[in-house]
Amino acid sequence: MAPAVIRICCVAVRWTPVIFISAIVVWSYYAYVVQMCFLTVESIAERVLYLLLFHPFIVMFAWSYAKTIFTPVGRVPKVFFLPSQLADRLMRESEEDQKNTLIEFARNNNLPVQNRTHIGAPRYCEKCKCIKPDRSHHCSVCGTCVLKMDHHCPWVNNCVGFTTYKFFVMFLGYALLYCLFVAVTSLKYFIQFWSGGVGNNMGKFHVLFLFFVAVMFAISLISLFGYHCYLTAKNRSTLESFRSPIFQSGPDKNGFSLGKYNNFIEIFGENKLMWFVPTFTSAGDGVTFPTRTVDLDSDGLLADRQRWMEEGELDSHLNNGYGSNRYLDHDKL
Structure with missing residues (x-):
């Protein structure tokens, strides 16, 4: 209750x-x-x-x-999400191995990502377990990654983003x-x-x-x-x-x-x-x-x-x- x-x-x-x-x-x-x-x-x-x-x-x-x-x-398309086994393995890897794993996954699935992290890896959301498309970010209020996220606006109770x-x-x-x-x-x-x-x-x-x-x-x-x-x-x-x-x-x-x-x-x-x-x-x-x-x-x-x-x-x-x-x-x- x-x-x-x-x-x-x-x-x-x-x-x-x-x-x-x-x-x-x-x-x-x-x-x-x-x-x-x-x-x-x-x-x-x-x-x-x-x-x-x-x-x-x-x-x-x-x-x-x-x-x-x-x-x-x-919302992020399904093709950007890692399989559960791969996502679990990723959490146990070193930073360099994580980078290589994400690059390989993005290349194998032909993901159109240009944005990188400070170490040159594709951006990854640990909560959604997906590679973030360019300009997308995770919204803690909506509980999901949002395409081309600008900000979450309380005055509209919604995320301001691509759509x-x-x-x-x-x-x-x-x-x-x-x-x-x-x-x-x-x-x-x-x-x-x-x-x-x-x-x-x-x-x-x-x-x-x-x-x-x-x-x-x-x-x-x-x-x-x-x-x-x-x-x-x-x-x-x-x-x-x-x-x-x-x-x-x-x-x-x-x-x-x-x-x-x-x-x-x-x-x-x-x-x-x-x-x-x-x-x-x-x-x-x-x-x-x-x-x-x-x-x-x-x-x-x-x-x-x-x-x-x-x-x-x-x-x-x-x-x-x-x-x-x-x-x-x-x-x-």
Whole structure:
């Protein structure tokens, strides 16, 4: 009985931030639409304008938030998992023998891994007993390795990674626009209530609090959204910004950067009509990623490739590095 109670308590705690944010959004809808637009705004034209602009913001905000919460995280394909006997043997081997065993397993199974540990071995998760695909990491909260993991976000009770990063960035962007719109349009009535120019006591409380909440969240979202825009432009995850991924040639914080435009395309896709719609359009399968150092020692043309990519042209050779989506189940996204 005790373990079941503990599990229920843990689940409740994990969902508390999501419930809190959802409650704030529901209340803000009531405060803005009912208390401000219908009971405070006197001009019909102004009321209609506010309502027409308000609803697209909250719909896109809620949509992207829901997609971030409920989209399953990208999980490591079965081919990366070691057989139980091999995993048990690996734990008894020396560090050098472990390296050789992992390299042999990756080679025999044709695993597309470029990232390494500090000793040059493929990265291995002792909890999942699998070789980690490039850019994947183990999440202690989710209890599994997550493809292209960025971080675990308690505000969405989900991991932000390959399958959810686009939705997360859109959630931040639309939340910021929503807060700014509410703050700007309620400022006039905030001043009136604050100076005692309007006598609606209930509306006064809601509008005053609505303005404060919108400004508070907008301030925090500006820095967070700006930071993830920077990461998108650099093609880095939050984890990679703190610890550079290691390749065979050594650590390289820009190893996955293909130029600002191509970095954006990798997350938001090539269909411009879908850039601002919370549907999955990211390139690749979350397992294989093109790198700017892919042909460092083969033909001496890396400098030209990097220059082309910075100018926004998608190099065909690097484009092939995304894989064939054989690891990705689009029906679950």
